[in-house]
Amino acid sequence: MLNISIIGSGNFGTCIGRLIAKNIKDNNKFNDEIKMWTYEEMVEGKKLTEIINEKNENVKYLPGVKLPNNLKAIPEIKDVVENADILIFILPHQFVERSCQEIKKYIKNKNVIGITLTKGILYKNGLIFISDYLKDNLGIDISVLMGANIAKEIANDAISEATIGYNIKKNGYLLKEIFNSNYFKISITDDLKTVELSGTIKNITAIGYGIALGLNAPTNTTVAIFRRGLIEQHKIITEIHPTTKIETLFESAGIADLLVTCLSGRNSASGKKIAEGMGLEEIEKSMGGQQLQGPGTAEEIYHFIKSKGIEREYPFFVSIYKICFKNASPNCIFDCITKY
């Protein structure tokens, strides 16, 4: 029987831990116990891992949601990784590199299968996919899972969809078995990089959509912004990953994730605040210090576009960068429609 471990126990990590622990309970391919690496912290004088394991609730990051008792919070990364056959990464992207060094020491062999749900890209003199980073540093196969998934809705068993992108087909199918349920429907594709890029690039459009809402743009205009974002998303993905398939854009990780992020994500909410004149630091502070992905992604994509000399092809993405970092007026997001 295969052992599944989850690396990360924040809001989304705990949601996914709950989902998987319920899903695999009656599947004799997998060991019932799901280990979830949990950064140890004290909550009201008690260790978070102990609270999770005793109360079956992550009182800090997913309060009010009952967790299955086969989901175990574990503070030591060694204990989580050393027997794992399947590793599920759900870390904030700024923790990926640091954690990788530790995890590497304990991976039992090259046959371990990984999957990452972390959104974002790493930047080191160029764009690095998190799936590539993990694959290269851990020496194991890494798939990705992305989709139109608001965490708290997953925690309430909302009917949702997601997309797994794989390198190795049989790993894709095995991972589908872990995640797929009647209310969490998984489709799989070999177009891994489009899945991964879509989950990151969408945040640029969401910022713009939020700015348009914040400026009280009428619906004709906000959907035009959505459309421009979708087109530039497809274009930049094709630039970075020329073998992208247009069908992947129609998966949950494509258009549906873009839409859910525009309609109700944090980046869209931040866009509204930008339109109202708030600065990025102030916005992040107002959101409890959480790091926003949209502006950072807009910046890195801008540098990439600029290095290729193709700024003119991305008037919308460039406008988001300039609004976030160059004091451009929020109104200039409409230029991509009116001036092109």
Add this chain to the structure above:
Amino acid sequence: MLNISIIGSGNFGTCIGRLIAKNIKDNNKFNDEIKMWTYEEMVEGKKLTEIINEKNENVKYLPGVKLPNNLKAIPEIKDVVENADILIFILPHQFVERSCQEIKKYIKNKNVIGITLTKGILYKNGLIFISDYLKDNLGIDISVLMGANIAKEIANDAISEATIGYNIKKNGYLLKEIFNSNYFKISITDDLKTVELSGTIKNITAIGYGIALGLNAPTNTTVAIFRRGLIEQHKIITEIHPTTKIETLFESAGIADLLVTCLSGRNSASGKKIAEGMGLEEIEKSMGGQQLQGPGTAEEIYHFIKSKGIEREYPFFVSIYKICFKNASPNCIFDCITKY
């Protein structure tokens, strides 16, 4: 100089009349005076055409919006058609056939150019495109214009986009010149039938999106419904019109029109009422007797699908038909996600 006439002066017709009359004023390719055929009716004891021409306002169908004085309301179809070089059709689709017989008598020659903005399909032992019907019955070239266009926003000069689909390229470009402005951005394509079909099929999805909202489905679920609708829209368009281009789906007439219709159209609003248990007749009555396009389109598409024996490929569209006409529970719209 070319004479432009508009056939129709309802809410959308008047909006478009206003837009065009402003647009072409300084373009010496076109005669300044735009004739707008207006069904004569009495409003507070006075003829509607006289009110429009004296007050520069369509008090009945677009109250509160100033019209340019080069837009002339004309009650006789003969006077509107006989000198026209360009005919713009914006009739409710149930009036197309009747009007066609009259218009036919007065068209001056085969070089007259037509464009239709009417959404819908005609059904006579099979699907008939309105553009084909007009072309065949009037003997002139017909383009189409569709897009993410809420009429009252167009009337307020909201930044909007639309798509012209043409048969004859130079006609497409000429028509673009008539409609395109800084705030109403037109793109053109030779994929006319995809443009026209998209403008009709979208209403099925909008009904379903509205039902999901009416059932208080969470956002993960409503965007999954949107995605399924988009996929079935593309699939049915490919079935009816095999040379469809996927790029057209990314035009305003494709995904943006679908989105605007889900977010704020009448069909989406009706879907909510269906979810609350209202019947179609009651809903139409509550909307002032206006005919809903979504249910009729769902029905005709269902018959088309059934005649081809491909119901299984369209679980979402079939569910909308069954909810509207076969007393199926509104909840069954989720089956297309959970059971497939």
